[in-house]
Amino acid sequence: MGRSQATNRSSARSNSPKLPAEGNFERLSESSIRIGISACLLGCKVRYDGDHKEDRFITHTLGTYFEWIPVCPEVELGLGTPRETMHLEMIRGTRRLIMPESGRDLTEEMHNFSERRVDGLGTEELSGYILKSSSPSCGMEGVRVHNPGRMTARSGRGIFAEALLARFPNLPVIEEDRLCDPRTRDNWIERVFAFRRLRMLWSSRWKLRSLIEFHTAHKLTLLAHAPRAYRSLGQLVACGAELPKQALRTSYEEEFMQTLSIVAARGRHVNVLQHMAGYLRNQLDGAARIELQEGIEEYRKGFVPLIVPLTLLKHHVRRLNVAYLAGQVYLNPHPVELALRNCI
Numbered sequence: 001m002g003r004s005q006a007t008n009r010s011s012a013r014s015n016s017p018k019l020p021a022e023g024n025f026e027r028l029s030e031s032s033i034r035i036g037i038s039a040c041l042l043g044c045k046v047r048y049d050g051d052h053k054e055d056r057f058i059t060h061t062l063g064t065y066f067e068w069i070p071v072c073p074e075v076e077l078g079l080g081t082p083r084e085t086m087h088l089e090m091i092r093g094t095r096r097l098i099m100p101e102s103g104r105d106l107t108e109e110m111h112n113f114s115e116r117r118v119d120g121l122g123t124e125e126l127s128g129y130i131l132k133s134s135s136p137s138c139g140m141e142g143v144r145v146h147n148p149g150r151m152t153a154r155s156g157r158g159i160f161a162e163a164l165l166a167r168f169p170n171l172p173v174i175e176e177d178r179l180c181d182p183r184t185r186d187n188w189i190e191r192v193f194a195f196r197r198l199r200m201l202w203s204s205r206w207k208l209r210s211l212i213e214f215h216t217a218h219k220l221t222l223l224a225h226a227p228r229a230y231r232s233l234g235q236l237v238a239c240g241a242e243l244p245k246q247a248l249r250t251s252y253e254e255e256f257m258q259t260l261s262i263v264a265a266r267g268r269h270v271n272v273l274q275h276m277a278g279y280l281r282n283q284l285d286g287a288a289r290i291e292l293q294e295g296i297e298e299y300r301k302g303f304v305p306l307i308v309p310l311t312l313l314k315h316h317v318r319r320l321n322v323a324y325l326a327g328q329v330y331l332n333p334h335p336v337e338l339a340l341r342n343c344i
Helices: 009-014 025-030 056-064 073-077 107-121 159-167 176-180 182-203 208-217 219-225 227-238 245-260 266-283 286-300 307-320
Strands: 034-038 067-071 087-091 094-099 126-131 143-146 153-156 173-175
Touching: 056 176, 067 107, 073 107, 094 107, 107 159, 126 159, 126 176, 126 182, 159 173, 173 176, 176 182, 182 208, 182 245, 208 219, 208 227, 208 245, 219 227, 219 245, 219 266, 227 245, 266 286, 266 307, 286 307
Parallel strands: 034 067, 034 126, 087 143, 126 173
Antiparallel strands: 087 094, 143 153
């Protein structure tokens, strides 16, 4: 259950845009990106049956970039391995955590443990969390809730997961099975790196100018997720001098992370691609403009993945040295080696 130190910092650095120095963004790739995780997903034998649920994409691919902070609520609560199974159960209208074989009720113990453990995680500077799906302690959604005499409903949330989400509402949290979906995987990893950049901003001696630079670098990213929120955040930053610093920070972080949690649809990506192409229109010759528009149209129709028009755009941005576009995180939201946008 030890930590696996991220090892590929140089490759992450080489594929990140150059962001403003005042917010210390350039230190992102050199800093530990800590991710909380259900320990069984790392191969730790902490399951009720004495086994694990190692996910090789998590351990072998994401482990290159992240430092894991493993948690197993059941083992840390003091339950043995192997141990009796447990489930959520409705008893007199109240959700309880029950070991059905012995009838032991662990609800209060798990609630108390979860509050303490989640408070402790506040010192770990987490940038994300991966929870074990369907678990009565760690499941984020759709956990089975037993109701004697009635049909079992997939309507519950694990007790530890509930405490985690309440304590860190802006933290990018996902269940491991959702990482199998390319768009959801891309969205979560994008949010992790964005949240880490935001934490780097807050940890600096940031001023309104620092936030404006951060926001400017993320404009096209926000536009791809939710145009209305893109405008709303722009208005918030524009009025930032009128707000107390802490209130500005709280409001910006909440809306920024909520916006990124909306999975960017193909049509919104197309809108951003066309927006970027507009910056280049007068600098490209006819053949290059046609090639770029064909790439965007083929992506719109679903014939090619997002990486195809993005690669063309990045080529022209570098060749023509278009400073505004070169500074957009949208072009490099996460390490290119992950190949996330080859699949969406």
